[in-house]
Amino acid sequence: MTFSVTILGSSSALPTSNRFPTAHLFNSNERFFLIDCGEGTQIQLRRFRLKFSKINHIFISHLHGDHYFGLFGLISSFSLLGRKSDLHIYAHTGLEKMIECQFKENTINYNIVFHKISPQKVAVLYEDKTLKISTFPLKHRIPANGFLFKERERELNLRKDVISKFNLSIKDIQAIKKGSDYLWEDEKLIKNNHLTYPPDQSRSYAFCSDTAYYQEVVGFIKNVDLLYHEATFAEDMKEMAKKTTHSTAKQAAEIASKANVGKLLIGHFSSRYKDEKLIENEAKEVFENTETVIEGKTYSVDIKRKA
């Protein structure tokens, strides 16, 4: 059961020779969700040999070009590759028109379903049997939202041997995994805790970009296993960060620390920084388990057994 994010782009508004604009590919058990789609996202997908066809949902954090200019090319390529299934795009008002505007001459063969993100609101955007994706507000010059990817509560794990020992049917197993006790041979009630052990903990990933230091975020991302938080500037540019509604690496680490996250990933670095070690070190002073994202690298959260 994979639960991971692959970094496709990690620059701030001005890309550099080794960083593309923002795009993350989230993988939940081989279902893929694209978060932001900066220019060149389709190029990075090819470069890292990731499958286009498995992407059915795209989440756009806000309508600054470095977070969505790659959508047009990707939408067009999906069509050329013969896509038939719906593509779901979650974004603030305005993107739909921008896309329509580009595809008057460039026709596409499938349906795009737009889902409006309301700024300043926490909302569930997507749910299935195992995953829930919700959104929460960030603090930026224009409406901007973060995303939380969280596995649903899992069922109890069946202990080894109980199937053969009690000759369980599929129906019995389903009931036991949901917490039922079991009446054995119509006479002995076996308590559920003799048949199962606790379910694996549900895993979570939160994406926060672009945003100024925003204390309220802590409540939305409490205890996530993996947090990506923008860190456009080092501490010497704290005033600039405030002015442009971005964060410093230290501020990202403060959010990570207050939210008690497992691991912090930082990116969206200003192109002025040639070596990101300085930025990473400033974050690590506040939150040790911090990593500067590398494009093409996949960051996984392992399955965790409950104590």
Place this chain on the structure above:
Amino acid sequence: MTFSVTILGSSSALPTSNRFPTAHLFNSNERFFLIDCGEGTQIQLRRFRLKFSKINHIFISHLHGDHYFGLFGLISSFSLLGRKSDLHIYAHTGLEKMIECQFKENTINYNIVFHKISPQKVAVLYEDKTLKISTFPLKHRIPANGFLFKERERELNLRKDVISKFNLSIKDIQAIKKGSDYLWEDEKLIKNNHLTYPPDQSRSYAFCSDTAYYQEVVGFIKNVDLLYHEATFAEDMKEMAKKTTHSTAKQAAEIASKANVGKLLIGHFSSRYKDEKLIENEAKEVFENTETVIEGKTYSVDIKRKA
């Protein structure tokens, strides 16, 4: 006096892992002109260490996304890099609106001047002291135009030693280079052909993409030194080429041969071809001096002395 084109992108509509969508950077004596601007053009400019700031004119052949989706990111980066000078964009009707549509939230600090290309017309788009850029129609599903970059007729070259021998002033030199004879010490008329030798030949580059095989193009590009012509398909896909209004490599070579060009560059290959040697060989059978473009490579036309 540089006269060259650097290939930034050379795929057809669907980029591949080693080919970006169409973009050429034409260099006339260190003035740069961008021809088409597929997604990732700004990434390629950085990769090949080419200067953004020297680009003031962009020519868009037609409004299929693989020829202009990179404009939004480039326009945005120009602004972030502090551009103040006007940017001239030459394109068919429609692009202006598409750009406006993207830059409601993403403000830019400089002025964009749009120049409308009229389909089906030959027209001069740009002229300065040394260069003339004109456009001519191609044959595609939507209005599409080619571009011809041609040096102006040059002045006569002054023979070595004549300046000191006849003690020429700057005014004398200017007149002689334009063809005047010279009256030496108020008594002896020195004929111009004793003072000069013929001017260098003016050089030319033509860009033809996207287009079906279109005989009329021959008249527009006669005798150019360097021709780029699309070659989306090999000969086995001739019917597909016709249907999609693209060319085969052989057809590109036939145009090159009929127009008596110096050298043919081919590109815009369908992503179905993993090895372009087949395509190149088919073209070479008709026109030997053919080369498959390589991204990052610069193709120059040397100064040619007149016989």
